Amino acid sequence: MREAVQQWVESLPIPEPVAVMLLAALPITELRLALPFARGVLEWSLLPALFWSVLGNLLPVPFILWLLGPVTSWAEEHWSWLHRFLERLFLHTRKRHTAKFDRLRDLALIAFVAIPLPVTGAWSGSLAAFVFGVERRRALALIAVGVLVAGVVVSLLVEAGVMLAEG
Numbered sequence: 001m002r003e004a005v006q007q008w009v010e011s012l013p014i015p016e017p018v019a020v021m022l023l024a025a026l027p028i029t030e031l032r033l034a035l036p037f038a039r040g041v042l043e044w045s046l047l048p049a050l051f052w053s054v055l056g057n058l059l060p061v062p063f064i065l066w067l068l069g070p071v072t073s074w075a076e077e078h079w080s081w082l083h084r085f086l087e088r089l090f091l092h093t094r095k096r097h098t099a100k101f102d103r104l105r106d107l108a109l110i111a112f113v114a115i116p117l118p119v120t121g122a123w124s125g126s127l128a129a130f131v132f133g134v135e136r137r138r139a140l141a142l143i144a145v146g147v148l149v150a151g152v153v154v155s156l157l158v159e160a161g162v163m164l165a166e167g
Contacts, residue, residue, distance in 0.1 A: 113146025
């Protein structure tokens with residue numbers, strides 16, 4: 001299976017680092033899939049796998065942070081049903097989590113992004129930053145720290161798996 005995936009990637013008309021970045025830029029899987037893919041399937045060493053995975057994971061963050069507000073405003077004018085849904089979702093989230101978030105604000109955002117589990121990561125962290133009104137540049141910096149921590153955590157797990165597989 002690994003050989004088939006590796007052949008498929010090599011047949012793509014894009015360089016391997018771009019493939020890893022694009023994989024890391026996807027929601028849900030993010031660098032949790034890209035880093036083990038680069039390390040295990042493409043057989044890269046750890047540092048290039050970590051570098052390209054982190055870079056790819058950060059790629060969509062500025063777009064999300066800077067475009068989510070205008071998209072929400074546009075939805076308000078053109079798709080009232082979508083706007084109502086988003087408003088309810090954001091209001092519900094703020095009611096349930098504002099007290100917890102406000103206590104640890106920066107640390108909460110970093111931790112939320114850093115924990116390599118489904119429904120956490122750069123995409124969700126960008127959405128959380130928007131919902132809780134974190135200033136964009138600050139959110140970008142905090143999310144970058146969280147992605148770096150997630151990269152280290154995933155790297156440690158991948159390296160432990162590589163060591164177990166080797167002997």
